[in-house]
Every structure is written in structure tokens, then in C-alpha cells.
Amino acid sequence: MTGETVGRREFLRSAVHGCAALLALPRAPEALRVALVTSAGAGAASGGRGVTLGVEEAARTGALFGQRIELRTVAAGAAERLVRAERPTALIGGWDPASARALGALADAAGVLFLNAGSPADALRGAECRRNVFHVEASDAMYRDALAGDAGGATRAVLWHPALERFGAAQLNDRFRARFHTAMDGPAWAGWMAVKLLWEASLRARTTDPAGVRAWLEREGTQLDGHKGWPLSFRAWDHQLRQPLYRVAPAAGGGTRLVGEVPTRAPDAAGSSRELLDRLGAGPSTSTCRRIHGGKP
Amino acid sequence: MSGRSTTRRAGTALAAGALLALARPAPAQLLYVSNEAARTVSVVDAAARRVVATIPVGVRPRGIQLSPDGRRVYVALSDEHPRVQSGRDAVAVIDAATRRVVARYAAGTDPEQFGVTPDGTRLYASNEDAGTASVTSLRTGRTMATLVVGIEPEGVAVSPDGRWVYVTAETSNTVSVIDTRREKVAASFLVDVRPRAAAFAPDGSRAYVTNEISGTLSVIDARRHEVTGSVELERGEGKPVGVVVSPDGARVYVANGGAGAVSVVDARTLRVVGRVPVGRRPWGIALSRDGRWLYTVNGLSNSVSVVDTRTLRVVATIPVGARPWGIAVGR
Numbered sequence: 001m002t003g004e005t006v007g008r009r010e011f012l013r014s015a016v017h018g019c020a021a022l023l024a025l026p027r028a029p030e031a032l033r034v035a036l037v038t039s040a041g042a043g044a045a046s047g048g049r050g051v052t053l054g055v056e057e058a059a060r061t062g063a064l065f066g067q068r069i070e071l072r073t074v075a076a077g078a079a080e081r082l083v084r085a086e087r088p089t090a091l092i093g094g095w096d097p098a099s100a101r102a103l104g105a106l107a108d109a110a111g112v113l114f115l116n117a118g119s120p121a122d123a124l125r126g127a128e129c130r131r132n133v134f135h136v137e138a139s140d141a142m143y144r145d146a147l148a149g150d151a152g153g154a155t156r157a158v159l160w161h162p163a164l165e166r167f168g169a170a171q172l173n174d175r176f177r178a179r180f181h182t183a184m185d186g187p188a189w190a191g192w193m194a195v196k197l198l199w200e201a202s203l204r205a206r207t208t209d210p211a212g213v214r215a216w217l218e219r220e221g222t223q224l225d226g227h228k229g230w231p232l233s234f235r236a237w238d239h240q241l242r243q244p245l246y247r248v249a250p251a252a253g254g255g256t257r258l259v260g261e262v263p264t265r266a267p268d269a270a271g272s273s274r275e276l277l278d279r280l281g282a283g284p285s286t287s288t289c290r291r292i293h294g295g296k297p
Numbered sequence: 298m299s300g301r302s303t304t305r306r307a308g309t310a311l312a313a314g315a316l317l318a319l320a321r322p323a324p325a326q327l328l329y330v331s332n333e334a335a336r337t338v339s340v341v342d343a344a345a346r347r348v349v350a351t352i353p354v355g356v357r358p359r360g361i362q363l364s365p366d367g368r369r370v371y372v373a374l375s376d377e378h379p380r381v382q383s384g385r386d387a388v389a390v391i392d393a394a395t396r397r398v399v400a401r402y403a404a405g406t407d408p409e410q411f412g413v414t415p416d417g418t419r420l421y422a423s424n425e426d427a428g429t430a431s432v433t434s435l436r437t438g439r440t441m442a443t444l445v446v447g448i449e450p451e452g453v454a455v456s457p458d459g460r461w462v463y464v465t466a467e468t469s470n471t472v473s474v475i476d477t478r479r480e481k482v483a484a485s486f487l488v489d490v491r492p493r494a495a496a497f498a499p500d501g502s503r504a505y506v507t508n509e510i511s512g513t514l515s516v517i518d519a520r521r522h523e524v525t526g527s528v529e530l531e532r533g534e535g536k537p538v539g540v541v542v543s544p545d546g547a548r549v550y551v552a553n554g555g556a557g558a559v560s561v562v563d564a565r566t567l568r569v570v571g572r573v574p575v576g577r578r579p580w581g582i583a584l585s586r587d588g589r590w591l592y593t594v595n596g597l598s599n600s601v602s603v604v605d606t607r608t609l610r611v612v613a614t615i616p617v618g619a620r621p622w623g624i625a626v627g628r
Binding site: 057060061063064065167168171172174175196200203204223224225227229230231266267268272273 | 482489
């Protein structure tokens with residue numbers, strides 16, 4: 001948070017904490033509070049399951065460190081009331097474009113974070129981008145780029161696939177299936193990943209303050225693991241998670257089968273992980289986002 | 298690979314190994330390599346640089362270690378159902394002299410890697426899908442304790458004095474520190490992203506942990522259980538897994554599975570001082586007792602690379618079974 005003006009709210013809170021310290025009041029470590037915001041949208045139910053698994057796993061890790069995580073679940077219409085009453089660190093949702101837009105506005109206004117796990121709308125990363133919004137779901141532009149050169153039309157690009165195996169993907173797919181008796185899909189992965197990255201930011205930055213978590217997520221060296229085999233991070237120019245996507249085709253018995261991963265080649269001297277992943281979606285020069293500076297002037 | 302061809306090759310190798318043994322008075326240094334897909338353990342004569350025996354183990358073998366007296370080889374076995382503990386999830390005990398499986402000990406579900414205490418009495422195994430570490434008595438074969446560690450536990454390392462056991466966890470990016478006097482998790486700390494293997498320096502002052510997705514080596518003060526540094530390997534893109542420290546503690550060797558190369562790290566300066574290209578997807582790594590020879594297990598080349606640590610060059614490539622995973626060096 002260096003180089004940032006301390007907001008009045010933050011100032012007041014630190015003043016309160018300062019008094020508590022002076023009076024030597026015992027204070028339990030503050031829990032990381034996240035709110036799952038339900039709404040319409042095809043991925044809502046699945047995404048909710050991903051968030052649930054993410055919170056359960058975070059609680060397990062938290063037990064090792066004496067840290068807690070709390071989950072609230074609210075409908076989109078009740079999100080504002082919850083934010084005012086409890087000021088969670090982050091909201092997770094955006095299963096339809098309208099709720100994603102509204103939650104982004106709420107997050108910026110209330111000084112909390114919004115993790116968009118459901119809407120791929122390019123506009124949310126472009127002209128409508130926001131400082132407190134981070135996109136775990138890939139953008140429409142990324143999905144389009146992942147299919148570039150595919151003339152067939154039957155191939156689709158997805159965020160996650162239950163047949164992925166390497167780099168802990170099989171284990172994650174197994175844990176999800178054991179917990180919910182259904183396969184992990186894209187929205188489920190996004191919900192799980194949103195909690196995992198918030199939790200990791202909170203543990204590593206030692207804060208549950210939204211601005212502190214945001215600063216860690218925006219940091220240049222931050223690396224996240226989503227069991228995709230690539231170091232993931234948020235793009236400074238639009239807060240989009242840089243990540244690989246998977247090409248799938250219709251399977252004979254219904255459902256889809258994995259066809260391949262994009263980027264298709266491994267990093268080497270000619271291209272780092274980051275450079276290869278940034279070939280998907282809007283780059284720093286093509287992005288129309290003007291409200292995020294990612295620490296850059 | 299069919300059972301018949303394995304037997305024939307092993308037979309030929311055995312005969313050749315016997316001839317070489319006759320020609321040399323010193324007992325051969327043996328390497329034990331677990332072959333995940335072949336479901337076997339290859340016994341390699343390190344000097345003759347060939348497989349001298351192939352031991353079938355029935356199911357998927359991964360972690361492999363020797364007992365401190367060198368008389369037994371322990372191999373972690375998993376069945377195809379990671380969430381269910383079956384009779385086939387076990388640590389197999391191979392008699393080094395007869396090269397037969399003589400016992401199977403329970404070690405929780407889906408045991409992957411493990412460490413043996415220096416006194417040879419206990420074995421600590423990571424149970425990948427249960428998120429636990431199991432403590433098995435090597436006297437009775439019974440499970441003595443099951444401890445909750447991080448999520449998707451993997452690497453296990455026992456400190457040289459036997460007091461601490463480090464267990465890495467790939468999903469939670471943590472290392473849990475087991476106090477072996479109390480059989481409890483005494484501390485946990487975060488390392489870089491997707492920690493895989495851990496190794497202690499011979500004097501116990503330090504430990505090293507590889508981080509596969511970050512492409513780094515975490516350096517840990519093993520008396521305080523705190524990360525003191527992180528060394529980037531292969532520009533962060535090498536997917537490091539196996540790690541071993543030289544007997545004098547001066548060098549750390551890391552097998553970069555993605556890069557197909559070993560990074561040589563100077564333990565004092567924490568700089569990478571050498572790079573040795575080996576086979577494809579090296580994960581397992583081990584040193585000869587004297588530190589002269591370095592062995593990598595190349596999972597996608599079905600081979601073991603032998604590196605001369607003086608010249609940092611590969612001097613031999615030994616074919617082993619299908620998808621080799623781990624390696625233990627005989628006494």
C-alpha cells in the first residue's frame with residue numbers, strides 16, 4: 001500500500017486498533033470474511049460449490065496457522081446490506097453480467113473487493129473496469145483467442161475440465177467429486193480459485209483489510225497456483241487473471257473431451273510463462289481500461 | 298512392458314552384473330529405482346551402470362528409501378483409488394539381500410513420499426488425498442499416529458538428528474513441522490508456490506524445499522523453522538522437484554522436471570553455479586555416499602542419468618523400467 005493515501009475509514013480503524021493495543025485488550029486474530037453472492041446465471045450453482053470447497057480447504061490450512069475464514073451467502077439483492085453490516089474483505093460472484101456489474105460498483109463504493117468468478121464480459125475488464133474488481137473468470141477475448149485458427153467450430157474453450165490431471169489437477173478434481181458427487185467445471189474452479197487466492201493473499205500479506213489484500217494481488221512478484229501448471233497472476237492493466245485455457249470437443253457419449261491447452265507451447269528462452277499467457281485477451285496496449293493503474297503511473 | 302521381456306532383460310543384466318562383480322573385489326554400489334508405470338523396482342549396479350534385478354511390487358510404486366542399516370528397501374505403494382485405503386496402499390519392505398518383498402506396512406491412504414528416522418524405528422509418510430502424515434513403527438509395522446498437515450501433502454524429509462520431519466503440501470503451499478518426540482505438528486510455514494520435495498543439510502542447520510510452479514528453491518533456517526531466502530532456478534520456468542544436498546553441505550542439486558536439467562546451487566552464496574542437462578522429466582535425485590556421483594531419475598526417458606559431480610557432466614544413461622519415479626542409494 002505504499003504511495004497510497006490512507007483513507008479516512010482505514011485511518012479510523014487503525015486508530016481503534018491502536019487504542020486496543022494500548023489497553024492491551026486481548027484480540028482474537030481477525031477472520032477473513034468472504035461473501036458468496038448468488039444470482040441468476042448458468043454457473044451460479046456450480047460456482048457456489050467451488051466457493052464452498054475453497055472455504056473448507058482454507059479453513060483446514062487456517063487451522064495450521066491459527067487463522068479463520070468465514071463464509072456468508074447472500075442473494076445479489078441483499079449484498080449491499082451485508083457489506084454495510086459486516087464489511088467482508090471480498091465478495092465472490094458475478095454469475096450473470098448484470099450482477100457482476102452491480103457488485104463491481106458496490107465493491108468500489110464500499111471499499112471491499114469483488115472477485116468476478118462468473119462473467120466473461122469484455123466490457124467489465126475494459127471501459128467499465130474497476131480498481132477493486134479482480135476477474136478470475138477468463139474474458140470473452142481470451143476465449144476467442146484460445147480458439148484462433150480453429151476453423152471447425154465444434155471446439156470450445158473452457159476454464160477448467162474434469163479430465164485435467166497434471167500439477168494437482170487430478171487431486172483437485174477428485175476432492176471436488178468426493179465432496180459434491182459431480183464433476184468440477186469452469187465456474188466451480190473459478191469459485192474455488194477465488195477463495196484460494198484471497199486466503200493466500202491474506203495469509204501472506206498478514207491482513208484481512210481489502211486494500212492490503214488488493215496490494216498483494218497487484219504486486220509484481222505475486223504468483224498463484226490453480227493447479228493449471230502455470231504460475232498465475234493478475235494483469236496490472238485490467239486485473240484479469242492470466243491463465244491457460246483448455247480446448248474441448250463434443251465427446252461421443254455426451255459431455256466434452258479435452259483436446260488441448262492454450263498456450264500450446266512450454267515457456268523457453270523465447271517466451272516466459274507470463275509472455276505466453278499474455279497472448280490471450282487484451283494486452284496493455286489494447287486494453288481500454290483506464291481506471292486501474294496497477295501501481296504504474 | 299511385458300513381464301517376459303522384463304525377466305529376460307533382468308536375467309541378462311544379472312549375468313553381466315555377476316561377471317563384473319567377479320572382476321572387482323569391492324562390493325557394487327546399488328541403486329534402487331521405483332518404476333511407477335512398470336510397477337517394479339529396478340536394482341541398478343552403479344559401477345556397471347546396468348540393471349541387475351527387477352523386483353515386481355504389484356501396484357504403483359513412488360517414494361523409495363533405504364533403512365539406515367541398508368538391509369531393507371522401503372517403497373510406497375498406491376492403488377488406483379486414491380481416496381480409499383485398501384490393502385494395496387502400503388509401504389512394501391524389500392529385503393535387500395534376497396530382493397523380495399517380505400512385508401507390507403499400512404501407511405495411511407495413497408502414501409507417496411516418506412522419510413525414515415536415522416535410528417530406523419519410524420517411517421513418516423505423506424497421504425496425498427487425506428491431507429495427513431502417517432507415522433508407522435518399523436518394529437511392529439503398525440500406524441502410530443495420523444497427523445493433519447497441509448492440503449495435498451507430498452515431500453517428506455527427516456532432520457539428520459531425527460528430531461523434526463518436514464512435510465510439504467502442494468495445494469496449501471505449506472510446510473508442516475512434525476516434532477518426533479511428541480508426534481505432533483509443532484509449526485507450519487508458507488513457502489513458494491507448489492512445494493514438492495524437501496531436504497536437510499547434513500548438519501541440520503538448514504533445509505531446502507523445491508517449489509514447482511514458482512520455479513524456486515526455498516532456503517529454510519531449520520532451527521527456527523523459518524524461510525530465509527528463495528533461489529530462482531531456470532528463470533523460474535524449470536518446474537523443480539527433487540532436491541539433494543552434498544555430504545559436505547556445500548552444494549544443493551535440484552532436478553528441474555520441466556527443464557530436463559539439474560541446477561547446482563552453492564549453499565554458501567545461494568547462487569546457481571552449474572547446470573547439467575539430463576533426461577526428460579527428472580524428478581527423483583540422489584547422490585552416492587561420497588557425493589561423487591549424482592543420479593537423476595528421468596520419468597519420461599525411462600532412464601537414470603549418472604552425473605560426475607566434479608565435471609558436472611553426464612557420464613552414463615542407464616535404462617530402467619517404465620516411468621521411473623524415485624531412487625534410493627544402497628549402502
